[in-house]
Amino acid sequence: MNEDLYKILGVSKKATADEIRKSYRKLAKKHHPDLNPGDNAAEEQFKKISSAFSILGDEEKRGKYDRGEIDASGQERQPEGMYRRYADSAAGNPYQSQAGFADFADLGGAFSDLFGDRVRRAGPGGMPRMRGQDVRYHLTVDFMESVKGAKKRVTMPDGKTLDISIPAGVQDGQSLRLKGKGMEGLGGGPSGDALIEIKVMPHAFFRREGDDIHMDLPISLAEAVLGAKIKVPTITGEVTLSVPKNSSSGRILRLKAKGVPRPKPKGQKTVGRGDQYVTLKVVLPEKPDAELEAFMKDWAKTHTADVRKAMKGAL
Amino acid sequence: MMWTEAQVLTLISDLDRGDLHIWTREGWVRPARDETACVYSEIDVARLRLICQLRRDLEVPEELIPTVLSMIDQIYGLRHELRDLVQAIEAQPGDVRQNILKHLRNRRPDLS
Numbered sequence: 001m002n003e004d005l006y007k008i009l010g011v012s013k014k015a016t017a018d019e020i021r022k023s024y025r026k027l028a029k030k031h032h033p034d035l036n037p038g039d040n041a042a043e044e045q046f047k048k049i050s051s052a053f054s055i056l057g058d059e060e061k062r063g064k065y066d067r068g069e070i071d072a073s074g075q076e077r078q079p080e081g082m083y084r085r086y087a088d089s090a091a092g093n094p095y096q097s098q099a100g101f102a103d104f105a106d107l108g109g110a111f112s113d114l115f116g117d118r119v120r121r122a123g124p125g126g127m128p129r130m131r132g133q134d135v136r137y138h139l140t141v142d143f144m145e146s147v148k149g150a151k152k153r154v155t156m157p158d159g160k161t162l163d164i165s166i167p168a169g170v171q172d173g174q175s176l177r178l179k180g181k182g183m184e185g186l187g188g189g190p191s192g193d194a195l196i197e198i199k200v201m202p203h204a205f206f207r208r209e210g211d212d213i214h215m216d217l218p219i220s221l222a223e224a225v226l227g228a229k230i231k232v233p234t235i236t237g238e239v240t241l242s243v244p245k246n247s248s249s250g251r252i253l254r255l256k257a258k259g260v261p262r263p264k265p266k267g268q269k270t271v272g273r274g275d276q277y278v279t280l281k282v283v284l285p286e287k288p289d290a291e292l293e294a295f296m297k298d299w300a301k302t303h304t305a306d307v308r309k310a311m312k313g314a315l
Numbered sequence: 316m317m318w319t320e321a322q323v324l325t326l327i328s329d330l331d332r333g334d335l336h337i338w339t340r341e342g343w344v345r346p347a348r349d350e351t352a353c354v355y356s357e358i359d360v361a362r363l364r365l366i367c368q369l370r371r372d373l374e375v376p377e378e379l380i381p382t383v384l385s386m387i388d389q390i391y392g393l394r395h396e397l398r399d400l401v402q403a404i405e406a407q408p409g410d411v412r413q414n415i416l417k418h419l420r421n422r423r424p425d426l427s
Contacts, residue, residue: 028372034365037390050372083365086358087391090398093358094345100389101396136347138317138354154350157339197347 005052005065005072013066017059024053033084043084094136132183132192139164139196143203146170147213147235147260158183164196169211169260172200206235211260211274216281219243221292224282234258234276241278249282317347318355326360329367338366343384 006013011023027049029035036042055061055072064070087093139152149168156162162181170176175197182192207214213235223230227245231238232255239255259274285292324332338344339353344362346353355363366384369375375383404415 025372025374028368029374032368032373034387037387037394083358083361086361087387088394092395093391095358095362095384095388096392096395097385097388098392098396099385100393133342133345136345138347138349140349152350154348157342157345157348 003048003072005056008048008052009056011056017057020053020056024049024057028053033082034087037084037088043082094134129189130186131189132185134192135182135194137164137194137196138199139166140199140201141166141170142201143206143208144235146172146198146200147208156183162194164194166196166198169262170198170200171208172198174198205233208260211262211272213259213274213276215276215278217241217278218281218283219247221282221284224248224280232278235260243280247280249280251280253278253280316357318360320353320355323355323360323363327363327367329371330363335363338363341381343381 006015009020009023009027011020015023028046031042031046031049033039033043033046052072055065055070061070065072087095135156137154139154141150141152145166147168149170150166152164152166154162154164164176164178164181166176175195178194178196180191181194184191205215215233217230217232219228219230222228223243224247225245227247228243230241230243232241234255236258239258241253241255243253255276255278257273258276262272262274318326320332320335324330324335335344339346343366344355344359346355346359348354365387366380369380369383370377404412407415
């Protein structure tokens with residue numbers, strides 16, 4: 001793009017800084033995309049205007065542009081983070097208001113079914129009943145809190161405190177809605193909701209997949225060969241895991257019902273749990289071990305089975 | 316992506332801490348909260364930029380900004396609702412769609 005920036009702003013090359021600013025403001029008012037939400041041409045025009053002004057409105061840059069040291073495109077700057085991009089998303093935005101069609105609830109028929117519950121209605125005495133504002137929270141919980149549940153205390157915008165119980169088994173990125181725990185309504189309107197987005201910090205060795213917990217368990221060579229009973233951490237405490245003798249690295253053992261509690265199905269009393277899966281990792285001595293090497297040299301002479309024979313057919 | 320108050324202030328150069336506090340208190344911008352402070356999402360930051368633009372470039376007087384924001388919020392609310400309604404109409408069988416269009420054209424002769 002190498003258009004004449006003066007033309008874009010509708011001013012002459014001799015315009016004073018003040019004239020440029022005035023013209024820019026006049027055009028910006030007309031074309032601001034958030035005042036013309038459906039109009040993509042307005043957005044394009046606004047981008048041109050604001051990038052032209054970002055040069056001509058700055059004395060130093062204007063001088064460079066006049067002397068040909070920079071061109072219009074070199075300095076084109078996307079107005080960052082245009083509000084409309086977020087406000088007009090298909091999922092809606094937290095600021096959008098239903099005041100523009102609140103009275104549709106009184107139209108009768110389909111519209112009152114459709115809008116009746118969702119918009120504010122006039123209360124007794126004609127005072128507008130307004131639903132209270134929703135309040136959004138972002139809470140970070142550690143892994144153990146996420147699987148066991150936790151209580152968090154937050155401060156609401158009006159300074160009150162709110163205690164939030166985070167249910168056991170909450171997932172990273174999950175949203176909770178506490179009905180009526182937002183700001184109070186006006187004129188007898190219902191309170192808004194508290195919307196809580198949960199972030200779960202990763203654990204040092206537990207990983208979660210659905211309701212199951214996965215972990216790697218280092219075992220010694222002797223334990224792998226001879227088998228062992230090993231104390232293993234689970235989210236509810238230590239349990240003893242039997243490692244069968246002759247277990248290879250990568251072998252996965254299951255600890256039944258040691259995973260994350262599942263949300264209680266409606267009408268049922270018992271809460272199910274996922275499982276814990278333990279992947280064995282054989283760990284050799286930290287430093288080369290002469291005794292082990294001597295034994296292995298001897299052992300290998302008579303044990304020549306090919307451990308990679310399964311790969312051969314595949315190549 | 317979430318930003319703290321300090322990050323927002325470096326992100327938007329012509330926003331100062333005092334304004335940010337007032338605008339948040341007045342509900343012009345309604346950031347989420349964590350256990351100790353406000354956290355700003357992308358739409359909150361874009362909305363703060365919009366308010367700065369309204370004030371500086373569009374010369375909207377401070378006392379009119381809530382009115383302008385309210386109008387903008389209503390328009391996006393209406394657009395969202397209208398989009399849902401159009402999608403609901405598009406999901407109907409052809410003859411239902413035709414009937415709706417016919418009805419709209421009858422009410423709006425300028426459209427046909």
